[in-house]
Structure formats: C-alpha cells, structure tokens
Amino acid sequence: MEDKNIKDSKRYKVRGSELIDICKNAALKINKHDVDEFEIFAASSVENEIEIFKGKVETLSFSDSIGVGIRIFKDRSIGYAYTTVLEESSIEDCIRNAVANARITSSEEYNYLPVEEETVYKKKLIDDRALFHEDFLDYSIESKIEMAKKLEILTKSKDARIVDIDSVGYHDSIYETAILNSAGFCDKYKTTTCLIYVSAISKQGGDTSTGDFFGCAREPSRLDLEEIAGKAANRSVSVLGGEKIKSQRADLLLDPVVSAQLLGVVAGCLTADSVQKRKSLFEGKIGQKIFSIGVNVFDDGTLPDGLSSRPFDGEGVIKGKTSMFEDGYLKTYLYNTYTARKDKTRSTGNAVRASYRSTPEVGISNFYMEPSETGFDTLLSEVGSGFYIIDIIGLHSGVNPISGQMSMGAKGIWIENGSFKQPVKEVTIATDILSFCKSIKKIGNDLRFIPASGYIGSPSLLISDIMISGK
C-alpha cells in the first residue's frame, strides 16, 4: 500500500468543561451516601501513535479514553474505586464500591482532605498556556508520519555502518485532568505532549550494536530531528567493536541520559512515604551532607518546559518549586498531604497519580540537578583514564532502592589521557546509592531531561572510583 492512501484526518478532541461536569454529576450521587468527605478525579487522554518501518507506516493507532476515580472518606478511612464506563449505573456502582472499600481500610487520624490553611501556595504558579500548546492542534497525521519517516532517513544517513532502523515512532497526547472535592476544590488543567524516538542497528566486522535516542516536547515543532538522529546514530556506532575490559576500579563519566536515570533512583528514596515506612536510606538524614560537592537538586512543578509541570498535584494542592538538596545538604523529603501531617509539616505538592486507576501516592514532578558551567570537554580531560558510560541496562533489576545496592550493565568508551580510546561493552558497574552521591566529583553544564515516572534532569557527571566488572 502506498501511504498516499492515508487520508488527511486531524483527530483532536478537547473536552474542556466536560470533566468538571462529570465530577459534579458524580458528586450529586455521592451526596446520597453516608460519607464524611469525598474526592472525584477525572482524567482523559486523546493519543496518536505512529510506527514506521522501512519508510512505511507499520502501525497507526488512535486512542481516546476517559476514567473517573472516586475517593471516599468515612471515619478517617479511605476507600477507592474507578470506572472507565461513565453511564449513570456504572458511576453508582463505582461509588458503592468506594464506600464499601472504606470499610476495609485502616482508620488513620491524618486521613482527611487537604484544607487551605495547610497549603504553602494559594495561587497557581503555572497555567494551561505553558502546559497546553495550541500549535499542537495544527499538526495533521500526515505531517507527523512525514516527521517519523524523515527521522528514519536522517538517522540512517548519519553513518554508513547503520544497517537497520529497528524502530522509529512518534507518539502524542492531550491529557486532561479535573479534581473536585467536598472541601471545595474544583479545578482542571490540560497538557499536550509529543515524543519521537529512533533506534539504529549498526554492524562492523562481526559485531552488532544498537543505539537509540528520543526527543519530547509540548508540540512537534520543538523536536530537533537532526539532533535526535545524530545522537541515536552516534550511540549505536560509537560502541561498535566494543569489548569486555578487565575488572577494575575506575572513574566514570556519565552521559546525562545515564546520570538522569541514576538521579531518578535517588529521587525514589526521597518520598516521605518511603522514609516514614523505614524503607529509605535517607531516613534521619535531613540537614546532613549527602554529596561531597555543592550539589543543588530541585523538584519543580512550575518549569515552563517541564513535561511534569502542573498547576496542582493529584489531590489538588498547588505545586511550586522545592529545594531538595542545597550545596550537597539534604533539605527536605517529598510530601503529599497525609505524609506531611505525619511529619508536622506542609505538603510539597507531590501527590502523584499515575492515572484514574490509582490513589495519590508520593512522587516527583520535574526533578533535576542544577548544571554547572563546566563543559563536557573539561570533564573529559579531568577524567584522565576512565570509562565514559553511554548507556546502562538493567536499572530496574539491578537497583534495590531499599537496601541501596546498585549493580547494572554498562556500555560506552574507555578514556585514556582525556580522549576516547576503545569501545567497551558487556561490563557492569556496582556501587550503592549513598556512595554514588558521595562519589560525584564534577558536574557538567549539559542538563538534559528524560521522561520516566516524572521528568528527571541531570547534566553529565564525573564520578570517582567505581567498581567495573568485566573479564
């Protein structure tokens, strides 16, 4: 089939006040039940996904989904239920299930809705204009298909050793969220996001290597295809011919994509929930120096370009900027309302809901390490000899965020006298979370964000004396 057969069909839908109406309608029904407080969370997404293979559309999919999650508070116990079917009877079943679930859970003195007196910010610090780009709506499906096809061609053209592009795709979405609670909160916001990615297979001699890269933004025009193609190609070919090295301790230079993933591990240990449940290595460490150097780390829900920016969090608390580490010292944990009350402090606006399927847990928004002025080349020359890590594999199976142990696969290039020497693969690096923080010696100026569970940003990092296991 020729792709010209795919007709122009813009397919965007913005719900606007529909979500608030759904919440109000559910609220009227809840009022017939004997409950103390309630909260209704409605969320919808309209998504479009394109996968290209060898210049043709492999998959084109559309989705349009909506769901409602209801939290019921009764005698300081919380029950939850959700439904994706919004007919009157399904909403009523959902409420009944939530009410019934509130009879099973444990009663806790801090289980009640956020009240205005305990919030840090009273006014929203970021609004729809930053989160929802109207220009996003101008892109037709054809233009997005063309963009993905262009990325495939561009990547392949970067290096003769690239033999296949095993995946190239584009994904975008409009998310809308509304929260209404019985304490008087009622608001909504909407966001646009798009993501494009490519993975390149390269071959030389008998060796095969893969490398991928991506870009994400609020609208397609912000995606830099040249840069994405170049990085993907480079990440693939630069490790061609890589070999295992001898096991040894060495300094490591971490690409931002790698350091951001490791910073994400640190972020996960900073939720007040994990601390209060004694599952965090940062328990009792507020005010202590965690990094050897003057590192500053923030969780900022108000970054204009942050894909995890939001005016309010998953329970309607206004989100601002939180300083997590200042000059290397731990300043605070991440809080939602419940955990903040337990620690006699205020919520940092970090109640996060993965979707309408789940209750608000504690999680990050845009979590990043402040970059320095130091350029990558300076870091490279300071390494002397060491291992430049381009990619890690097995972060989920190799890091235990509770015990703190970290051991994961790595590939990259061996550095000798401040310059790249020999590709390396099939080795592991091992440390633990607190040692990792202590081992950071220099921070780069090349801050880059990756979408994970939240939006995590880090510059290149120079870390010292880490065990590499190989031959």
Added chain:
Amino acid sequence: MIENRLTKKILNTLLGNGADFSEIFIQKRAFNNLRLEDSKIENSSSGYELGCGLRLWVGDSTFYAYVDSLEESKLINAAKILSSAINGTSSLKVLDLTETKSSYAIDIKKPPGSIQSDARKDTLELADRSARDFNPAVIQVTSTLSDTAEETYIANSYGSFSSEKIVKIFLAVNVVARRGKDIRTGYKSLARSSGYEAFDLKNPVDLALEASRIAVNMLDAVGAPAGELPVVIGPAFGGVIFHEACGHGLEADAVLKNASVFKDKVGKKIASEIVTAIDDSTLEYRWGSYKFDGEGFPSSRTVLIKDGILQNYIYDLRTSKKLSAKQTGNGRRQSFRNVPFPRMSNTFIDSGDEDPDSIIRSVSRGIYAKEFAGGQVDPATGDFVFGISEGYLIENGKISFPIKDTTIIGNGPEVLKKIEAVGNNLDFAPGFCGKNDQLVSNEVGQPTIKVEKITVGGIKD
C-alpha cells in the same frame, strides 16, 4: 457480549475501504486490589473497565483504535473513522462467524465474586503477622492482593470468533529487614490464572515466611565478587535467564525486523545439546496460560529448542503471515487499548537428568543464584542482564556466604552454548514482562542449571 449481527457489521465497516483484514477485541474487566503496609490496610480499591479495540490491516500497515464502550453507535462510528484512514475498495466481506475451539479448559472453584472483603483482609493480616514474627530484624512488610475477573470476545474477518472468561489472582509479600545500617529486602509472589483456590496450593503464610527468610538471610550478605565466574542458577525464577538471553530474541517481530541474533538460525545449533526449551500457554492455571491469545487463536505448546537445535520462533498472526510460518498462539496484548504482538507465555528450559546438589558440588569457586529481581535484553545484540536478589558464593562445592544484590551480564547466544549442566528439578515462577510499554503475565521456568562462566557484577576483585 455482542450480537453476531453487530460483530459482522463492524468487521465489514472496517474492511469497507480496502482493508485486507479486520478484527474486534472486546474486554470487560473487574479488579480488586488490597494493600497492607505498616501493619495497616492502606489501600482498598476496585476498578471496572470495558472497551473494544478495532484493528485493520492494509498491506504492511496496521491501523488501530479503541472505544471505552460497547454502544452500537460508538462502535460503528469508531469503525468508520478508522476505515476512513485508508482509500480504496474491498471485495472482502464477512458473512458467517464460526467459533474457534481450544483444548484449554479449566474449572474456577473460588472466583473473586465469591470472596468476602474480610477474607482478603484476613489473608494479608495473616501474611503480615507471619512475616514479622519470623525475626525481630523485620521492620517492614508490604503485602498486596489483587484479583481480576475478565471476559473477552475476539472476532476477525476470517469469520472466526472466540470468547473466554479469565480469572487471575496475585499475592506478593515484600519484607524489609534491618540490622544497624544494613537494610535488606525479600520478595515472594504467588500468581495464578485461577480463583482463590490458588491458596489451597500455596499457603500465603509460607509465602510470607519465605520472603522474610530471604530478607533476614541477606543481612549477612558480603560484597559479590567481580569478574567471570561459573554460575549455578536455581530452579523456577532462574528461568528469567532463558527469558532474557534467548526468549525475546525468538519473538518473531524481532526476527522480522532484522533485530534478533537468532534470525536465520532455525535448524542450527544455538545452545549446548543438553538444552531443550519450550513455550507452553496450555499449562493449567499457570500465570502465563490462556485459552485464546489476544488475537483469538488457541493456546499451544511450542518447542523452541530441542537438544540445542533451534526449532521455532514465537509468532503472532502478522509475523506468521509475513514469515510464512504457522502462528503459535502468542499474539498477546495488555488490554483492548493495545495492538497485539508476539510475546512469551510460560517459557522454560525443560528438565534434564542431573541431581541439583551434584551440580553445586561440581563448582569449586562460583555463584549460586537463587532468586531474581528480573532482567533486560537487547534482542539485536543478545546482550542481557539479570539481577540476583538472593545469591550465594559457592566455595569448594558448597554454598557459603550470601552475597549482596548483584547483576549478571552476558550475551545470549554465547551463554546458551556455555550451559554445562541441566538438573532434574524443573519448577516455575510467575512475573510480568514489559515490552513496547505493554505488560503481560508470564511464567519463567527451569531446573537448576550451570553456566561455565559469566560476568558477575560485584564490587570485589
């Protein structure tokens, strides 16, 4: 769930503008989830989802859309929008629908609907008490109990339809133990494609005790060695090594895209001759079992490797058509929101004939890997990792100290050839496998095996 008349109308609407194939996938699911942590029932939630996925093919392209509803007008409208994405005419039309048969038939004795909320709560509270009473070093226990009751209906333009009722249950216990500055964890899960009768087979208390035993044992862990060593991999969850080192590379979508190291290797020796490996979605009540796959084809047993020789790949419908092979009933999807593609079901290295103890005795210095935190692979290169969550040093043929969590890294094709021993103690363990952002339920399995040498990602030379 839907009338034949409407099914045909939708399939034909999808075909209308020149499609080669059309399909509808209807799914209704009810979930219950209960979580206990800090000795409190923290979360009790229920969910209900209903929807329909619509798929069509034109040439090599797949078009997909879904709706969160079974209303006729919404389904027809979605079908029209999807088929309007292409320009053409079709001579294909579905006139009759025939029900697909499957030999997989199980009885569900205690479906979620028959279980009182208090019984769920009692299960978690008992697990919590048992785990805490095991040892005073236990400082935290998190246990989760979820169940799903699901109905699916799948029909396609070949004129086939299938329907299935699925019940799944999942219980997991996470234990944290602490001594001084050292914090260690233990994890065990029970997951079955069955009702609550799963607990008659495995007592939740035993699961909790096992998780505590791991966490407490690991408090004595020493730093793992670094470098290449012989590794004995324990039964059940040890099968994650095959899943990563080989299984993903045998999924036909990777083969089709030239992104598998096992392309063009059918009939060739890819593993040591003591290795026979199978994917079997017909194993009764197992976590990765089903009556029909996500495309309505019956489950089946597929021999992947026989005596070291590669026999077959893991196919869905699309890849089997493209590669002119027989589909193997492995087209799976996370839900009606997702496009199916080839996935493993219950995948295992079959039993060999060695005594597991003698395998350990044969190692003078190495690692015994008993429990795992999962793994990851790059199918194009075969490079894989898996994380050991309970491992031990082997010294002079005997298991000695526990070692801290560590990752093992290797290359699939190389490691398969270095399997030197296969035990006679085949067992299975459940898990979730993520690929292209879709999670599906799997079991991995194997008897005790020994790999000649593999890189252990420890901290000591």
